[in-house]
Amino acid sequence: MRIVIYGVGGVGGYFGGRLAQAGEDVTFVARGAQLQALQAHGLRVQSIKGDFTVQPVQVTDDPARIGPVDVVIVAVKTWQVPEIAPALRPLLGAATAVVPLENGVESPDQLAAVVGRDHVVPGLAKIISAISAPGAIQHSGMEPYVAFGEWDNQLTPRVTALRAAFTRAGVAVAIPADIDVALWEKFLFLAAFSGVTAVTRAPAGVVRALDPTRALLTGVMHEIAAVAQARGIALPVAALDAAMSAIDALPPHGTASMQRDLLAGRPSELEAQTGAIVRLGAAAGVPTPINAIIYAALLPQELAARGD
Numbered sequence: 001m002r003i004v005i006y007g008v009g010g011v012g013g014y015f016g017g018r019l020a021q022a023g024e025d026v027t028f029v030a031r032g033a034q035l036q037a038l039q040a041h042g043l044r045v046q047s048i049k050g051d052f053t054v055q056p057v058q059v060t061d062d063p064a065r066i067g068p069v070d071v072v073i074v075a076v077k078t079w080q081v082p083e084i085a086p087a088l089r090p091l092l093g094a095a096t097a098v099v100p101l102e103n104g105v106e107s108p109d110q111l112a113a114v115v116g117r118d119h120v121v122p123g124l125a126k127i128i129s130a131i132s133a134p135g136a137i138q139h140s141g142m143e144p145y146v147a148f149g150e151w152d153n154q155l156t157p158r159v160t161a162l163r164a165a166f167t168r169a170g171v172a173v174a175i176p177a178d179i180d181v182a183l184w185e186k187f188l189f190l191a192a193f194s195g196v197t198a199v200t201r202a203p204a205g206v207v208r209a210l211d212p213t214r215a216l217l218t219g220v221m222h223e224i225a226a227v228a229q230a231r232g233i234a235l236p237v238a239a240l241d242a243a244m245s246a247i248d249a250l251p252p253h254g255t256a257s258m259q260r261d262l263l264a265g266r267p268s269e270l271e272a273q274t275g276a277i278v279r280l281g282a283a284a285g286v287p288t289p290i291n292a293i294i295y296a297a298l299l300p301q302e303l304a305a306r307g308d
Contacts, residue, residue, distance in 0.1 A: 001025065001165050002069040004091055006084060008034050008043070008059075010129030010257075011101050012075030013137035014144060015171065017045045020054045022169035027058040027066050035061050037135025046132065047139035068093030071162055074100040074111065075125075078272035081107045085114035092119055097158045099148050101125040103194075103257075104272035105187050105280075108151075121159060122179045123148030124186050128254060141251050145172040149179035184228045184235055189243040191273040192220040194256035195294045198270075201263065205252025208244075216290065217247065223288040224277055230284035262301050270295070270302045 001024050005016030008030040020026040020043075030038055042055025060066065072091050076084055081102060088098060092115060099121045100107040108122040128141035146166055150156055159175055166173035176182035196207050196217050207213040221240050228235050261268035274295045281288035 001071060001161060003027070003165070004029060004063070004066060004069050004072045006063070006072060006074050006088070007076035007080070008038065009075060009077070009131055010137060010139075011125050011127060012073065013043060013131065014045060014047070014127060014129045014139050015075070015101070015125065015146060015166075015169075016073065017043050017052065017054050017137065018144075018169040018171050019165060020057070021052055022165070024165050024169070025058075027060065027069075029061065029063055029066075030059055031061045033134040034131070035059060037133075041135050044136045045139065046136070047129075048141065049139065049144070063087050064090040066091060068096060070096060070158070071165075072096060072098045073123075074098060074102065074107070076102075077267075078102050078104050078107060078269045079267065081110050082114075085111050088115050095158055097121040097162065099123040099162070101146065102272075103187075103190055103269055104276055105183050106272060106276060108183075117151065121148050121150060121162075122183060124183055126186065128251075130257070130260075141254060143172055145174070147174040147176050147179070147182050149175050149182070151179070153178055178234065180233055181235060184224075184233045185239050185242070187273075188221055188224050188228075188235070188239055189246045190256070191224060191277060192217050192243065193247055193250075194258040194269070195220055195274040195291065195298075197256050198259040198262050198268075198274075199294045199297050201259070203252065204247060204250040204254040208247055217244065219290045220277075220294070223281065223286070223291050226286050227277060227281045227284055227288065230286045231280065262298060262305070265301075265305050267305045268298075268302060270298055274298065 003026045005012045006029045008028050038057045038059045042057050044053050098119045112120045126145040129139040132138035258268045277291040
């Protein structure tokens, strides 16, 4: 398959690297120091599942040079999705699938508003990984996993072909029975973990062990589940227990990217996670007081990081 990886961070670098290693025709879209390092030295991945290098790497900062492809995997930060969406147009053929592997639940609609709903295949990824240096990715935890599916959950040739590509790459992959439920199940886990660890400045092992912070995690999850229900998302009854079990399974030192970004003074995904719960809750008439407090507590740092 001809695949474009738009954004070469922890997610795009790891999964794009695995696909390229397996022989797929992969082109990365990157910029700045990451682009220069990939051009000079290739992509280096240190992983708990085995280190590897992709050299040479097909990489550019201009999607227009690539032309139409089979799949575009969008792996930028969530706040960059609306910004980069218009640049995807030269990559689109008649059946091109644009697959956002983003945190949060709003990116598929944001992309659909620009490239058209027929091109978007909602997706998600699970992995703990980050850029360790220009051109280098560190995968430090969690079994790498991707899932995606058509809006109507039909098993189309393009999703089955992409599933086969990930399988050849040795990546755990699924086409869920209901992609909306799968997105919200991840959101239930991630937004709770991100918000609570960011506001407490504590890692997974601490927030899950202390009764007050564990109760905070549970409270955040209940609010997310209520918003999902109001939006017609059929989250299973066991979803909250599964989300807490996922947090319990994280390495004790594990942190969320939102927490790391805020502590480092970088823009974070606050708006796409805690902010989205508050926004979507208000739109649905669902109170989200715990998330509103966490959002208010973190907002000054977020605005400072953005120079606002």
